[in-house]
Amino acid sequence: MTTAQIRFLSLVRREVNRFMKIKRQTVGAPLLETFLYISVFGAALGSRIKTLHGFDYVVFVIPGLIMMAWAINAFSNNASSILQQKFQRAIDDQLSSPASPRELLLAFSSGGFIRGMLVAVLTFTASSFLVDLPVEHPLVLIPALFLVGFFFAQAGVLIGVRAEQFDDVSFAQTFVLQPLIFLGGVFYSASLLPEPFQTLTHFNPIYYMINLVRYGFLGYTEANIALSLGLLTLVTGALFTLNYRLFARGWKLRA
Amino acid sequence: MAHALEITDLTKRYPTGTEALRGVSLDIESGEFFGLLGPNGAGKSTLIHCTTGLAQPTGGSIRVFGHDAIDHYEEARLAVGLAPQEPNLDFFLTCEETLDYHGGYFGMPRKERRERSKELLDAFSLTSKKDERTRTLSGGMKRRLILARALMHRPRLLILDEPTAGVDVELRLELWQYVQKINSEGTTILLTTHYLEEADELCDRIAFIGAGQIAATGSAEELATEYGVTSLEDAYLALVGRKELSRAHIVDEVP
Numbered sequence: 001m002t003t004a005q006i007r008f009l010s011l012v013r014r015e016v017n018r019f020m021k022i023k024r025q026t027v028g029a030p031l032l033e034t035f036l037y038i039s040v041f042g043a044a045l046g047s048r049i050k051t052l053h054g055f056d057y058v059v060f061v062i063p064g065l066i067m068m069a070w071a072i073n074a075f076s077n078n079a080s081s082i083l084q085q086k087f088q089r090a091i092d093d094q095l096s097s098p099a100s101p102r103e104l105l106l107a108f109s110s111g112g113f114i115r116g117m118l119v120a121v122l123t124f125t126a127s128s129f130l131v132d133l134p135v136e137h138p139l140v141l142i143p144a145l146f147l148v149g150f151f152f153a154q155a156g157v158l159i160g161v162r163a164e165q166f167d168d169v170s171f172a173q174t175f176v177l178q179p180l181i182f183l184g185g186v187f188y189s190a191s192l193l194p195e196p197f198q199t200l201t202h203f204n205p206i207y208y209m210i211n212l213v214r215y216g217f218l219g220y221t222e223a224n225i226a227l228s229l230g231l232l233t234l235v236t237g238a239l240f241t242l243n244y245r246l247f248a249r250g251w252k253l254r255a
Numbered sequence: 256m257a258h259a260l261e262i263t264d265l266t267k268r269y270p271t272g273t274e275a276l277r278g279v280s281l282d283i284e285s286g287e288f289f290g291l292l293g294p295n296g297a298g299k300s301t302l303i304h305c306t307t308g309l310a311q312p313t314g315g316s317i318r319v320f321g322h323d324a325i326d327h328y329e330e331a332r333l334a335v336g337l338a339p340q341e342p343n344l345d346f347f348l349t350c351e352e353t354l355d356y357h358g359g360y361f362g363m364p365r366k367e368r369r370e371r372s373k374e375l376l377d378a379f380s381l382t383s384k385k386d387e388r389t390r391t392l393s394g395g396m397k398r399r400l401i402l403a404r405a406l407m408h409r410p411r412l413l414i415l416d417e418p419t420a421g422v423d424v425e426l427r428l429e430l431w432q433y434v435q436k437i438n439s440e441g442t443t444i445l446l447t448t449h450y451l452e453e454a455d456e457l458c459d460r461i462a463f464i465g466a467g468q469i470a471a472t473g474s475a476e477e478l479a480t481e482y483g484v485t486s487l488e489d490a491y492l493a494l495v496g497r498k499e500l501s502r503a504h505i506v507d508e509v510p
Contacts, residue, residue, distance in 0.1 A: 003362030010359025018347045089343035093404070096307040096337055097360035098329040255269065255301075255310040 008103050011094060015111025019077055026077065030119045031126075034069050038062065038127070041187055052189055053220050062127050063217040064186030064210045069123050070116035070145060071152040071209075075177060077112035078156030079169040086160075086253075095254060101247035105157065105240075113153040120145065134218060140225060141216025144232070148209050151236040152177075154243050161243075161252050180206045191222055208232065257321030259285045259412050259443035260306065265315035267301050267467075275301040277467040278315070283445060283460075285320070285411075288438045290458035291447045294495050298467040299447040300340060303416050307337045319412055333361060336410030340417045340447075342397040344389035350376065350400055351385040354407050361408035368407075375403040378433070395426045402430065412443045419453060431457060451488045461487070463494045470494055 001009075019026040042058030049057040085091035094104060127133050135141060159172045184206030190198055201207050208228040215221035247253070260283040267276040276298045283289045291299050304310035306317055306324055317324040317331075324331035344353060354372035363371065376382045379399040384392065392400065398418065405413060415434065419427045435457065438444050448454055454461050455475050463470040463478065471478055471494070475487040482490040489501050 001364070006362045006364060007360055010356055013359070014345075014348075014356050017352070021347055085345065088346060089339070089341060090345035092309055092337075092339065092343055093345070093357055094360060096309055096332065096335075097357075098332040098362070099360060100329075250311050254308065255304060 004103070007097065007099055008107060011099060011103065011107030012110045014094075015081060015107060016114055018081055019111060019115045026073070026115055027119060027122075030069055030073055031122055034065050034119070034123050035126070037065055038130075042131075052192075055218055055220065056131065059131055059133060059218070060189070060214075060220075061187055062123075062131070062133055063214040064184075066120045066123050066127075066217075067145065067148055067210055067213040068181050068186055070120040070149045071181065071206075072116075072173070072177065073119050074112035074116035074149050074152040075156040075159070076169070076173055077115045078108060078153055079160035079163065079172070080166075081111055082108055082157060082160030083163045083166065083169055086163075091253070102244060105243055105247045108157050108160075109150070109153040109243075112156050113149050116149045116152070117145075120149075135216070136219035137216045140212060140229070144209070144212035144216055144229065147229075147232045147236050148213065151209075151232070151239060154236070154239040158239070158243055158246070161246065180204055184210050185222075186210060189222065205231075205235065256285060257318070258282045259287065259320060260289075260445065261316075261318040261321075262302070262306075263316045265302070265305060265317065266313045267298075267305055267310060268313045275467055276305070276312075276315075279464070279467070279469055281462060281469060281472070283412075283443060285443055286438075286441055288435075288444045288457055288459050289446065290454035290461040291445060291464060292449075292451070292454055292461055292491060293447075293464035297464045299464055300416060301467075302464070303337070303414055303445075303447065307335055307414065308332060333408065334411045336405035336408065336413045338402050338405040338413070338415050338418050340420065342394075342401055344392075344397060344400060344404075346388060346390040349386050349388055350381050350392070353389055353400060353404055357404045357407045363408060371407060371409075375406060379403045395422055398422055398426065398430070402433070406437070410442070412445065413437065415444065415446045415448075417447055417449065419448065419450065427453075451491055455487050463491065465494055 038058060041061050046057035051057065052060045159169055163169050183201065184204045185201060190201040190207060193201060208223050209232060211221045211223040212225065212228050212232065215225055260281070262279055262281040265276050265279040268274050279298070279302060293299050301310055305312045308328055312325060319331035319334050322330035322334065348356065351372055354375060355368050358368035358371060376385050379402065381396060381399060381403065384396060389397065389400065402418065418430055434444060446454065446458060460472060460474055461478060462472040471481050473481060478490040479486055482493040484490050484493060485503060489503055492498050492500050
């Protein structure tokens with residue numbers, strides 16, 4: 001293994017180690033939360049709705065919940081981890097190492113990405129035992145989930161670096177991220193909304209992410225798949241480039 | 256042979272407009288024990304942060320054993336170990352993990368990390384605490400761990416930023432002994448301190464820094480001669496313009 005590989009793996013190990021040391025909070029709690037959603041919206045509400053576009057309501061909802069779990073965990077993990085390290089100035093140990101801005105950015109992104117993936121995979125596995133969840137288009141599903149995870153991992157890094165206090169992180173999560181996810185159609189089909197809400201939903205980028213993931217699982221979509229995948233790749237690339245430039249400048253990290 | 260540290264015309268202006276360093280030039284020879292003295296806000300920590308990548312210089316150059324420390328910093332950073340002023344340990348990690356990750360950030364293979372961390376935990380009487388999280392350590396233990404972490408990757412230049420601030424007499428003497436030992440084994444040391452007797456006792460040469468500029472450099476005796484006084488303390492008081500605080504007359508009056 002080269003020196004650079006050892007360095008990068010150590011940076012990643014630190015991020016994974018952090019969330020695994022508090023796994024009740026970082027893995028257990030999101031899993032419970034997702035299953036509460038499945039119980040409430042699937043079992044309780046589902047008994048009244050029956051089917052949506054030909055799918056059991058609970059089956060219609062689960063793809064969005066899996067995407068939401070990955071997105072929120074990727075975001076909140078990275079934002080909290082970076083802010084905590086900034087507070088303690090423990091981050092100086094990584095910043096004064098020979099690691100390049102690219103290595104630091106990818107390593108700080110990895111913790112949330114891996115945590116999100118873990119919660120998503122566990123949710124998928126457990127859901128598969130409870131309901132018959134198809135995977136119609138894995139070649140769309142896997143890249144879509146990876147892009148969503150990477151996008152929110154980058155968003156978490158950006159907010160964590162920018163944040164001065166924990167309130168800044170919870171503000172972004174509670175007042176921006178969660179409303180966008182909830183209003184993007186995790187629990188319903190946007191085609192059922194009255195105007196102008198149906199049109200407004202089309203301005204929500206998360207609507208396209210949910211459609212991609214739902215298409216991957218169920219084969220059902222309300223948005224153009226190729227266009228959505230292309231746009232998601234584009235915005236994820238743009239966010240990574242922005243973060244890379246900020247890391248290279250040392251923005252809010254180096255005096 | 257290249258200097259251990261060669262700083263040329265270094266300037267640092269913070270975004271607030273504060274000029275922390277105003278054209279600092281400084282050479283430290285390989286194997287030297289070098290002291291940097293100056294009042295709070297003189298630019299000591301900024302100089303150290305510029306050398307270790309925690310601050311980005313506005314102008315000038317820094318070379319560590321001939322390697323550029325600003326733009327192509329990998330070799331320079333590998334050669335530097337930093338024990339910062341404020342304990343900045345990662346509360347999620349144990350003592351052993353703190354050393355192991357640090358070694359990893361500097362590219363040390365696993366076997367070497369294991370051996371080196373064991374050696375340092377022994378040397379700093381921390382073996383019994385190796386599996387304890389860093390937040391449970393006493394102040395003195397934190398100081399020792401920070402020094403052990405700085406030494407983990409066997410740096411050729413060790414930077415100690417006020418290492419004995421707030422520590423008890425036994426630990427201060429213990430730290431003195433240790434740093435003298437590693438200096439005698441060839442490690443170059445840059446020490447900042449507010450304890451003049453510490454600089455007097457340990458350092459081969461000392462630089463006075465005030466208002467972001469080097470005011471004088473030399474041995475303790477040379478500095479006293481330069482300021483026309485008889486001790487390092489009086490030379491320092493002359494630097495900061497507080498000659499009236501001199502205790503020289505008290506010594507003179509003792510029969």
